[in-house]
Amino acid sequence: MLSENYQLNISNDFTTYEFESIGPKGSITKVVKYSEINVKGYYNLGFGDKDPLTGYICDLSVSNNNDSKKVLRTVAATLYTFFSKNTDAIVIATGSTEARTRLYRIGITNNIELIEQDFIILGLKDTHWEEFKKNETYGAFLVMKKL
Amino acid sequence: MKNKKIKELILPKNFVINSELDNKYNEQPLFKDKIDRANHILKTVGLPKFS
Numbered sequence: 001m002l003s004e005n006y007q008l009n010i011s012n013d014f015t016t017y018e019f020e021s022i023g024p025k026g027s028i029t030k031v032v033k034y035s036e037i038n039v040k041g042y043y044n045l046g047f048g049d050k051d052p053l054t055g056y057i058c059d060l061s062v063s064n065n066n067d068s069k070k071v072l073r074t075v076a077a078t079l080y081t082f083f084s085k086n087t088d089a090i091v092i093a094t095g096s097t098e099a100r101t102r103l104y105r106i107g108i109t110n111n112i113e114l115i116e117q118d119f120i121i122l123g124l125k126d127t128h129w130e131e132f133k134k135n136e137t138y139g140a141f142l143v144m145k146k147l
Numbered sequence: 148m149k150n151k152k153i154k155e156l157i158l159p160k161n162f163v164i165n166s167e168l169d170n171k172y173n174e175q176p177l178f179k180d181k182i183d184r185a186n187h188i189l190k191t192v193g194l195p196k197f198s
Contacts, residue, residue, distance in 0.1 A: 007161040011168035018168060033177045037185050039194065044185045046178030057177055081162055090195075092185045122195050124188065129195035140188055144197050 005074035014085040015043075017078045018050075023065030030071065031057050032078045034091065043086070045093040045143075047075050059096040072107045079119070083145040094140040104141060109134045120144045 006019040017032040029050040034043040048059035065071075083089065095101030108121060112134065115121060122129040123138030132141070158164070 005161065007163065009165035009168060010158070010162050011171075012164060012166055013169070016168045016172065018165075031172070031177070033172065035178065035182055037182055037189070039186075039189050042185070042189065044178065044182045046181050048178065055175075057172070057175065059178055059181065077159070077162075081158060090197075092188070094181055094184055094188070096181065120197050122197070124192060127192055129192065140185070142195055 005070065005077045008074065008078065010078075010081060014081050019074055021063060021065050021067055021071055023063075023067045025063060025065045028063050028065055030074075032075055034078075034082050034086075034089075037092070041088060042090050042092060043082075045075075045079075045091050048096075068103070069107075072103070076107070076111070076115075079143060083119075087145055087147070089145075091143040092140060093143065101139065102137075105136075105138055108132060108141065118146055120146055 006021065009018045010016070015034040019030050019032075021028040021030055029052070031046075031048055031050055033046040035046060036042065037044050046059060048057045049061035049063055050057050079091065082091070093104060095104055105123075108115060112121075112132070120143070121132040122142040123132045123136060124140040124142075125136065125138060129142060132138070
């Protein structure tokens, strides 16, 4: 899985990542950021495109660069390094839109056997967390490294 | 030398440490909407029980 992702630049604390998406629309800088939220040990996984003119990072952009699977694999790859330095962390991931949350679910589903070798994944089903199941719709995801 | 060894151990070959990223986005709080949503979810739904 890690061999099929873009090269990543990574900050010293392993919370900020940048990589270049390469495709028909050219080179698009993507940013992944893990931010600790109000609950200690819980980190939000943020991911978006950098506007080349303003430098502003937007997680609503639709880049259509024909590399969504590779981009998703690259974002997933950041989990491995993030958890290597933050072994007890719990990461929460929500899509910026329903369509993007669905894309995350499909990405997890397609790689669930591989992911579950290293991580525990929970999905938010209505008002409770449950173990991730294929073909279920979830509003958010929680990821924890298996110890 | 020790730090270099640690980085080699935990970084895949296509990951590169770039110190310029350390404080690059401090002036631009990233993904605030998602962070707010995550906080809201954990506040209303509660914390999970990992088995």
